[in-house]
Amino acid sequence: MIDTILSRRSIRKFKNIPIKEEDIRTLLKCAMAAPSAGNEQPWHFIVINNREILDKIPKFHPYSEMLYEASLAIVVCGEKSSEKYKGRIPLDCSAASENILLAAHSLGLGAVWLGVYPEEQRISDVSKLLEIPDGVIPISLIAVGYPDEKKEPSNRFKEERIHKNKF
Numbered sequence: 001m002i003d004t005i006l007s008r009r010s011i012r013k014f015k016n017i018p019i020k021e022e023d024i025r026t027l028l029k030c031a032m033a034a035p036s037a038g039n040e041q042p043w044h045f046i047v048i049n050n051r052e053i054l055d056k057i058p059k060f061h062p063y064s065e066m067l068y069e070a071s072l073a074i075v076v077c078g079e080k081s082s083e084k085y086k087g088r089i090p091l092d093c094s095a096a097s098e099n100i101l102l103a104a105h106s107l108g109l110g111a112v113w114l115g116v117y118p119e120e121q122r123i124s125d126v127s128k129l130l131e132i133p134d135g136v137i138p139i140s141l142i143a144v145g146y147p148d149e150k151k152e153p154s155n156r157f158k159e160e161r162i163h164k165n166k167f
Contacts, residue, residue: 004106007153011110012066014145018049019071023107027074027144030103034095042082042089043096046075046130046138053129057141060125064114064141071145074100075116075126080135090117093139100142110147113140 028045036042048054049072057073058064067073076097078089097113104111116122117139126138 004102008102008105009151009154010112011145011147011149011151012112012143013147013149014066014069014071014110014143015148016069017071017146019109019144019146023109024072026107027100027103030099031074031076031096034092034099036092036095037088038084040082040084040088040092042078042080042092044077044079044136045096046077046132048073048075048130056129057126061114061116061122061141064143066112066143069145069148070143072143074142074144075130075138076100076140076142077132077136077138080137089137090139093117097140097142100144104142104144108146109144110149111142111144113142116141 024047028047031043031045032041054067054070054073057067076093078093080089083089101111101113116126117137123138126132126141127136130138132138
C-alpha cells in the first residue's frame with residue numbers, strides 16, 4: 001500500500017482500451033470504503049462511459065481535455081440530506097475520491113482528479129449535463145483509463161513542513 005501511495009501520479013494521457021466492469025466495481029467499492037463524518041456515507045457515484053457525454057465536459061470544464069481519451073469518468077457527488085455534520089460533504093467525498101485514485105493505480109489504471117466543487121459554474125454545468133437532482137452536489141470528477149504515459153514517482157516529502165507539538 002505504501003508503494004501505491006508513493007508512486008501514484010496524475011495521468012492525463014490514456015489508451016483507447018475499455019475498462020473491465022469488475023475493475024469499475026472495485027474502484028467504487030474502494031471509494032465507498034472511505035471514512036466519512038458520523039459514518040453517514042453521503043456519496044453517490046456517476047460512472048460515465050458514454051463517449052458523447054465525456055466529450056461534452058471539456059467544453060465547459062477548462063482542465064478536462066483528457067476526457068477525450070479517457071475510457072470513463074467517475075463523478076463523486078454528495079447528498080445534502082445525508083449530511084450529519086454541516087460542511088463535511090466535501091471532506092467525505094474527497095476521501096472517496098482519493099480512494100478511487102489509489103485503487104486505480106493499484107489496478108494498473110491511470111487517473112486524474114478534476115475539481116468541480118466549489119466552482120459554482122462547474123457544479124451547475126455538471127449537474128445539468130448529468131441530470132443530477134437538487135440536493136446532490138458534484139464534488140469531483142475523476143478521469144480513468146489505461147495510461148498512455150509513464151511518470152516517475154515524485155518525492156514531495158518536505159521536512160520543513162513537519163512540526164511537533166506546536167507549529
